[in-house]
Amino acid sequence: MSGLARFSFNQATAKHWPLAEVVAGCVDAGVPGVGLWREPVQEYGLARAAKLVRDAGLSVTSLCRGGFFTTDGWRDENRRAIEEAATLGTSVLVLVSGGLPAGSRDLDGARRMVADAVADLAPEAAAAGVTLAIEPLHPMFCSDRCVVATLGQALDIAERFDPGTVGVVVDTYHLWWDDAVYHQIDRAGSRIAAFQVADWITPLPEGVLLGRGLPGDGCVDLRRFRQAVDAAGYHGPIEVEVFNAEVWARPGPEILAAAIAAHRDHVL
Incomplete structure (x- = not known):
């Protein structure tokens, strides 16, 4: 099928579709890549999942997620995530930084914790051939999920390291509102490790x-984002990643077909 060379189907878009069926559906549709999540991979079995995608000829475009550096036990959990990414054959581990520590109002301190944690993990990621991809989330998630709220903040951390070791995620759902985002995409250049697309629904x-x-269902100029990451030098996979209960209620093959059509019509 034309227009699928860069398309990747993030399995979160069809949350209730079993992994083996996601892989088979992507193969049948001519989709070259999948974005995976740690929980369903662990449920299926890491080694078994790695063999499944490898035998199917699919590339794993990212693994989500590591991070949550402001919570106890983050170091061991992220070391496991790096190992899992390497086993699955993906070079991209998406990091969601975590929110404020319990009872804290120190936002600057929480961001320093994230930067220190990335520095702690960077040597292990480099040794494993895995890029730690810092994903900024919309500011509404700042208190409980992600104190890194803009692409600029993510780059302030990432630029301390080699681009192959620490990069950033450009996710349209989280960044579309920011009037500085296109400048920051240009600044990011080779540090763009992943590009994820989803639309913002109103209300x-x-x-x-x-x-x-799904792309086209909301108000984001997704094609402008794609053109911007292209101009910055990113020509890697474009993951459609959607969290939506109404989408999840549809059969998996139908979701995949809709995501492919939306990618062609509103992203390319």
């Missing part, structure tokens, strides 16, 4: 975590 459904729409 948001109840529960903002599930407010992502």
Whole structure:
């Protein structure tokens, strides 16, 4: 199929579709890559999942997620995540930094914790051939999920390291609102490790975590984002990653077909 050379289907877009069926569906549709999540991979079995995607000829474009550096036990958990990414054959481990520590109001201190944690993990990631990809999330998630809220903040951390070791994620759902985002994409250049697309639905459904729409269902100029990352030198996979209960209620093959059509019509 034309237009699929860079397309990747993030399995979160079809949350209830079993991993083996996701892989088979992507192969049948001519999709070259998948973005995976640690929990369903662990449920399926890491070695078994790695063999599944490898035998199917699919590339794993990212593994989500590491991070949550402001919580106890982050170091061991992230070391495991690096190992899992390497086993799956992906060079991109998406990091969601974590929110404020319990009872804290020290936002600057929390961001320093994130930078220190990335520095701690960078040598192990480099040795494993895995890029730590810092994903900024929309500011509404700052208190509980991600104190890194802009692409500029993510780059302030990433630029301390080699681009192959620490990069950034450009996610349209989280960054579309920022009037500096296109300047920051240009600044990011070779540090763009992943590009994820989803639309912003108006009004948001109840529960903002599930407010992502398929490309074309909302108000984001997704093609402008794609053109901007292209101009910055990123020509890697484009993952469609959507969290939406109404989308999840549809059959997996139908979701995949809709994501492919949306990618062609609103991203390319």
